[in-house]
Amino acid sequence: MSNKTIALAVAAALLAGTAHAQGISGDVVKIGIMNGASGPYAAISGKGSVVAAQMAVEDFGGKVLGKPVQILSADHQNKPDIGSAVAREWIDREGVDMIADMDTSSVALAVQRLATDKGVLTINTGAGSTALTNEQCTPLGIHYAYDTYALAVGIADPVIRAGGDKWFYITADYAFGHSLEENASNVVKATGGKNVGAVRHPFPNNDFSSYLLQAQGSGANVIALANAGQDTTNTIKQAGEFGIGRGEQQLVGLLVFISEVKSLGLQTAQGLKFTDSWYWDMNDETREFTKRFMQRHNAAPTSDQAAVYSAVTQYLKAVEAAGTDQGKAVRAQLGKMTFNDMYHKNAKLRTDGRVVHDMYLTEVKSPKEAKREWDLVKVIDTIPAEKAFIPLSESKCPLVKKSS
Amino acid sequence: MDISFKAILIQGMLGLNNGAFYAMLSLGLAVIFGLLNIVNFAHGAFYMLGAFAALIGLTQLGGWIGMPDLQINFWWALLLAPLFVGLLGVLVDRTMLKRLAGLDHLYGLLLTFGIALVLQGLFTNYYNTAGTPYPGKPEMLDGVVNLGFMFFPKYRLFALVFSLLVCLLTWYLIERTKLGAILRAGTENPDLVQALGINVPLLITLTYGFGVGLAALAGVLAAPIYSVSPLMGAELIIVVFAVVVIGGMGSIMGAIVTGLGLGMIEGITKVVYPPASSTVVFIIMAIVLLVRPAGLFGRE
Numbered sequence: 158m159s160n161k162t163i164a165l166a167v168a169a170a171l172l173a174g175t176a177h178a179q180g181i182s183g184d185v186v187k188i189g190i191m192n193g194a195s196g197p198y199a200a201i202s203g204k205g206s207v208v209a210a211q212m213a214v215e216d217f218g219g220k221v222l223g224k225p226v227q228i229l230s231a232d233h234q235n236k237p238d239i240g241s242a243v244a245r246e247w248i249d250r251e252g253v254d255m256i257a258d259m260d261t262s263s264v265a266l267a268v269q270r271l272a273t274d275k276g277v278l279t280i281n282t283g284a285g286s287t288a289l290t291n292e293q294c295t296p297l298g299i300h301y302a303y304d305t306y307a308l309a310v311g312i313a314d315p316v317i318r319a320g321g322d323k324w325f326y327i328t329a330d331y332a333f334g335h336s337l338e339e340n341a342s343n344v345v346k347a348t349g350g351k352n353v354g355a356v357r358h359p360f361p362n363n364d365f366s367s368y369l370l371q372a373q374g375s376g377a378n379v380i381a382l383a384n385a386g387q388d389t390t391n392t393i394k395q396a397g398e399f400g401i402g403r404g405e406q407q408l409v410g411l412l413v414f415i416s417e418v419k420s421l422g423l424q425t426a427q428g429l430k431f432t433d434s435w436y437w438d439m440n441d442e443t444r445e446f447t448k449r450f451m452q453r454h455n456a457a458p459t460s461d462q463a464a465v466y467s468a469v470t471q472y473l474k475a476v477e478a479a480g481t482d483q484g485k486a487v488r489a490q491l492g493k494m495t496f497n498d499m500y501h502k503n504a505k506l507r508t509d510g511r512v513v514h515d516m517y518l519t520e521v522k523s524p525k526e527a528k529r530e531w532d533l534v535k536v537i538d539t540i541p542a543e544k545a546f547i548p549l550s551e552s553k554c555p556l557v558k559k560s561s
Numbered sequence: 562m563d564i565s566f567k568a569i570l571i572q573g574m575l576g577l578n579n580g581a582f583y584a585m586l587s588l589g590l591a592v593i594f595g596l597l598n599i600v601n602f603a604h605g606a607f608y609m610l611g612a613f614a615a616l617i618g619l620t621q622l623g624g625w626i627g628m629p630d631l632q633i634n635f636w637w638a639l640l641l642a643p644l645f646v647g648l649l650g651v652l653v654d655r656t657m658l659k660r661l662a663g664l665d666h667l668y669g670l671l672l673t674f675g676i677a678l679v680l681q682g683l684f685t686n687y688y689n690t691a692g693t694p695y696p697g698k699p700e701m702l703d704g705v706v707n708l709g710f711m712f713f714p715k716y717r718l719f720a721l722v723f724s725l726l727v728c729l730l731t732w733y734l735i736e737r738t739k740l741g742a743i744l745r746a747g748t749e750n751p752d753l754v755q756a757l758g759i760n761v762p763l764l765i766t767l768t769y770g771f772g773v774g775l776a777a778l779a780g781v782l783a784a785p786i787y788s789v790s791p792l793m794g795a796e797l798i799i800v801v802f803a804v805v806v807i808g809g810m811g812s813i814m815g816a817i818v819t820g821l822g823l824g825m826i827e828g829i830t831k832v833v834y835p836p837a838s839s840t841v842v843f844i845i846m847a848i849v850l851l852v853r854p855a856g857l858f859g860r861e
Contacts, residue, residue, distance in 0.1 A: 197691035
């Protein structure tokens with residue numbers, strides 16, 4: 158062969174090589190669902206999130222760009238070191254292309270950073286800390302469902318307007334609790350309320366009696382629970398044991414999912430107000446999804462589980478449109494899309510990784526109002542997307558400053 | 562510092578509540594160490610087993626053995642769970658701990674620590690680590706008692722009084738009865754006591770079972786307050802060891818008094834200087850070890 162032919166052949170081989178890199182890595186799209194399946198948040202996410210992810214894959218057709226889609230799952234036990242180890246193994250050995258759910262903010266922050274460094278997308282539906290899209294934002298990290306700011310904005314206003322203006326916080330002593338307490342205190346101050354004090358409890362915790370009694374003696378008329386899952390249910394139950402939270406003082410759960418309402422029972426939880434991103438009984442689309450979900454899982458879907466379904470669906474759509482599962486390309490594609498599905502409408506992904514959509518203020522029904530087993534809550538107000546999340550102009554994310 | 566005396570009383574009362582559990586657990590540990598020379602790191606796991614025995618007996622046992630109406634209520638659990646777990650303890654002693662007789666303390670520590678990890682891991686597989694609520698709190702113990710400075714749940718008051726009674730009974734049994742005297746002699750000089758015709762190995766096995774049963778009893782009492790989690794023992798056991806060290810490793814009364822006292826100190830620290838509340842017990846332990854290495858009530 159002449160040198161020219163060899164040169165052409167090498168060029169052709171190189172071109173063929175790059176074209177292959179643009180397709181699906183490893184000939185399969187692997188999505189990892191990571192959450193605290195054996196801990197205080199198990200009912201919020203747990204196995205239900207994996208079911209939701211599987212439903213999303215099946216509804217999409219089981220394949221994208223002709224390649225199969227596989228769901229992996231793992232329990233991070235609410236520990237960042239375990240979460241990081243699982244993420245590392247998933248990415249390095251299994252070739253996972255996207256990691257979703259990751260309830261527990263401390264785990265989410267660690268995994269988001271690690272995955273981005275390795276070029277893998279993370280879609281966080283479970284964790285709440287606003288640090289994910291502010292100080293610790295990353296180019297490939299997406300915060301999909303709710304965050305601690307949205308929770309605070311939704312609940313503080315109606316409570317303060319109704320007279321609850323002196324707030325005391327019982328806070329889970331880790332990233333999420335700190336973030337929630339900080340956001341709530343800021344909103345309370347801005348709305349004309351007063352932050353009377355706070356006490357931190359270990360995460361997770363079983364006995365809240367000493368913290369509740371301190372709250373009782375603080376002079377506050379609102380005892381705000383900056384914790385979640387079983388920590389919240391235990392605090393509310395024990396408050397009932399000591400007679401705290403009736404009359405002068407009211408308990409406000411800053412992060413509540415319907416799993417906690419179910420666990421507490423309507424008799425105890427009635428009247429409790431909280432902010433949520435989705436409820437199963439909102440419209441026909443959500444009810445249809447719920448019916449199919451409950452055939453595979455013995456509880457109504459929480460907003461986190463619904464968000465996982467939506468996130469996986471939108472991710473697969475983005476992979477299809479981008480023609481590849483490479484992290485950066487898919488992230489760019491997601492940034493161009495408007496999300497419309499049974500979970501949210503007209504939602505958009507911002508440069509700081511924050512997905513912006515409407516949030517809802519909900520109130521727990523009384524036992525008399527509830528007509529069926531999972532008829533737990535009514536939506537009493539909508540918080541429009543522009544108000545529910547920190548404006549992009551105020552974001553502390555370095556990626557935003559770069560573009561403006 | 563603007564701390565009201567009332568706040569101190571309230572937290573002190575709650576601390577006393579915790580202290581009663583520390584006392585009962587450290588009592589079992591002190592008995593086992595004082596009389597068997599085994600550092601029983603599995604103590605927390607047996608406490609957890611006691612709570613699970615109560616939970617399973619109430620909610621799941623009936624289903625397993627095909628008698629769906631069978632529900633072992635709280636009062637029966639108080640009696641049966643310690644017996645059941647005590648028997649398990651006897652089994653553990655007979656099959657495993659016996660082989661370590663006469664060896665360095667370290668082996669007993671490692672073995673019991675390993676047993677604790679295995680039991681914990683087993684239960685984490687099937688039960689949520691955040692805790693499963695125990696639905697069997699007796700109705701007559703629902704509601705609160707007005708102590709003047711606070712409303713105290715009736716059940717917690719019951720648990721406090723009951724555990725104090727058990728501790729005092731145990732102390733009386735060991736320090737003031739003939740059986741207790743034989744037990745104490747058996748550890749000081751097992752050969753001589755055996756020469757006098759007493760079956761010392763059997764005594765030791767039963768003592769281990771008794772100590773473990775005390776832990777299980779604490780577990781049953783704790784179930785309605787703290788809910789039942791595979792990790793409940795691990796969270797407590799470190800503090801309990803500190804209590805035993807402070808009180809004096811072989812002293813029964815030392816374990817009781819120190820357990821209650823440290824519970825109260827921990828509770829009061831939560832009001833006075835909250836960041837130190839989880840470490841104050843260990844600070845005290847360090848001081849006591851420096852000043853009086855045998856412990857406050859220790860005899861060596």
